[in-house]
Amino acid sequence: MNAPTVLVTGATGTVGSALVPALRVRGLGVRAMTRHAGRDIDGAETVVADLKDPVSLAAALDGVDAVFLNSPSAEDAAAVQIRFADLAREAGVQRLVLLSQYAATADSPVRFLRWHAEVESHVRRIGLDHTVLRPNLYLxxxxxxxxxxxxxxxxxxxxxxxxSAIDTRDIAESAAAVLAGTGHDGRTYTLTGxxxxxxxxxxxxxxxxxxxxxxxxxxxxxxxxxxxxxxxxxxxxxxxxxxxxxxxxxxxxEVHSSVADLTGRPAxxxxxxxxxxxxxxxxxxxxxxxxxxxxx
Ligand SMILES: NC(=O)c1ccc[n+]([C@@H]2O[C@H](COP(=O)([O-])OP(=O)(O)OC[C@H]3O[C@@H](n4cnc5c(N)ncnc54)[C@H](OP(=O)(O)O)[C@@H]3O)[C@@H](O)[C@H]2O)c1
Known part of the structure; x- marks a missing residue:
């Protein structure tokens, strides 16, 4: 049986660029998404797609088993991520790992935390196997x-x-552990230093x-x-x-132990x-x- 393939969004970004090699180390297939044609990403099949372009996303999602969903801060980030999650479910993807943020709540005075909470609650509703990662401030x-x-x-x-700021390499390694492991469906992990x-x-x-x-x-x-x-x-x-x-x-x-729990070594x-x-x-x-x- 072939190893599962993970579509990594934001594959050239802060967390994604460390996640691609971390998934390869764990033996998973990686489809790395970028908006830039001709950009090669080491160790991965590269796919050109844009989170704002559903047609390109349908092609990127075709045949993948799992997705890592991460997009940069933007005013429309919640809508863009919610649409992506729906497309993933329609494409038959089995698992979604969502990059959210420490203390995401619907009534937060911080808009970024409200936007993340909106996506979290959608992902919990749509019936996909899902795991939420809530990292703190990036070092x-x-x-x-x-x-x-x-x-x-x-x-x-x-x-x-x-x-309790975190090194983004630990976010990537925690995400890889979740994507390569079992027993994480429905879980939310707060990731800190x-x-x-x-x-x-x-x-x-x-x-x-x-x-x-x-x-x-x-x-x-x-x-x-x-x-x-x-x-x-x-x-x-x-x-x-x-x-x-x-x-x-x-x-x-607050300091949480999730990085060590997931990766087997201290943050x-x-x-x-x-x-x-x-x-x-x-x-x-x-x-x-x-x-x-x-x-x-
Ligand atoms: N910074 C913090 O301290 C912190 C803490 C907790 C949570 N977060 C969360 O982390 C997330 C990521 O933030 P970040 O600043 O680290 O960004 P990032 O992941 O480095 O974002 C850049 C990536 O997004 C891709 N990208 C940009 N626009 C895209 C589009 N329209 N379609 C597809 N891909 C697109 C870029 O790929 P290409 O250019 O190759 O297409 C690049 O790989 C945010 O949700 C933020 O709220 C951040």
């Missing part, structure tokens, strides 16, 4: 701050609050591995929004302000992330960016 979001970090600082409206860290601790970890003096600045929310406006659309600026207010209230600091620590990516933060700035916010 890899720091890559979006590399230019200001190269100047010695990064900022966000979070104060001294701690967040092994401890909750403040942004001051993040700055210290980056300083330690680069030998540079990197500091964190607590930026008021209105200044944070002003720095981002004109760079990001208003919905995204406002969403990021809501996200950081949620972090600042200490609502994203990577902030210090592991910093050590493995020291070169990214050591470089001199190529150009100035206005703030060091985590891109979403």
């Amino acid at each position: 890899q979001g720091l890559f979006g701050m590399a230019a200001t970090i190269a100047q010695g600082w990064f900022g966000a409206p979070i104060g001294d609050a701690t967040v 092994p401890r909750a860290v403040s942004h001051h601790e993040i700055a210290r970890a980056l300083s330690d591995v680069t030998g540079r003096d990197i500091t964190f600045r607590d930026v008021p929310a209105d200044r944070f929004a002003a720095m981002l406006s004109g760079i990001l659309p208003p919905w995204q600026v406002n969403g990021l302000v809501e996200d950081y207010a949620h972090y600042a209230r200490g609502e994203a600091s 990577r620590d902030l210090t592991d992330f910093a050590r493995d990516h020291a070169a990214v933060f050591a470089a001199a700035p190529a150009e100035k960016t206005p703030t060091g916010e985590a891109a979403r």
Whole structure:
């Protein structure tokens, strides 16, 4: 019997690019989705499709056993993901693993969490085998701050609050464990790092591995929004302000054991992330960016 084939959406993105090799290591077939014709993805059959184009999705879904559903933040992300889930069910896909977010709830003051909750509740209703992964803040979001970090600082409206931020490699490896394993139908896993860290601790970890003096600045929310406006659309600026207010209230600091439970080894620590990516933060700035916010 052939190994099951998984369609990975967002295969060139933050989590997806680590998920493709993690699935291959576990012996699964991978169909990697990208919008760009001619883009090869190592170890996978590449399929060109767009989440906004149902015809291309029908072809991408044809003959796959399972799907990993992940799309970037967008105002229409919930509608796009809901349509994809429906198309997957119509195509006879047996399992869907959904990438959601820590603390997704329908009545959250954070729009991203409401959008994720809307997709979660749809996926639970449609009768597919499904598993929901709710990762916390991505440590890899720091890559979006590399230019200001190269100047010695990064900022966000979070104060001294701690967040159990996660290395996205652990999200990918947890997703691979779910897709290759059994007993995960109907489960929701909150994925976090092994401890909750403040942004001051993040700055210290980056300083330690680069030998540079990197500091964190607590930026008021209105200044944070002003720095981002004109760079990001208003919905995204406002969403990021809501996200950081949620972090600042200490609502994203719980530590969960799901990464270790699923993968059989501890979640990577902030210090592991910093050590493995020291070169990214050591470089001199190529150009100035206005703030060091985590891109979403
Ligand atoms: N950042 C955080 O801290 C955090 C925390 C928890 C949850 N999340 C969630 O993680 C999710 C992913 O966010 P991310 O920023 O890491 O994005 P990402 O997965 O890196 O997204 C980029 C990927 O999306 C693909 N893509 C973009 N538009 C597409 C379209 N119309 N159709 C098909 N594919 C498309 C791109 O592929 P191609 O360019 O190759 O087509 C690329 O692979 C979001 O739902 C976010 O809410 C983020």
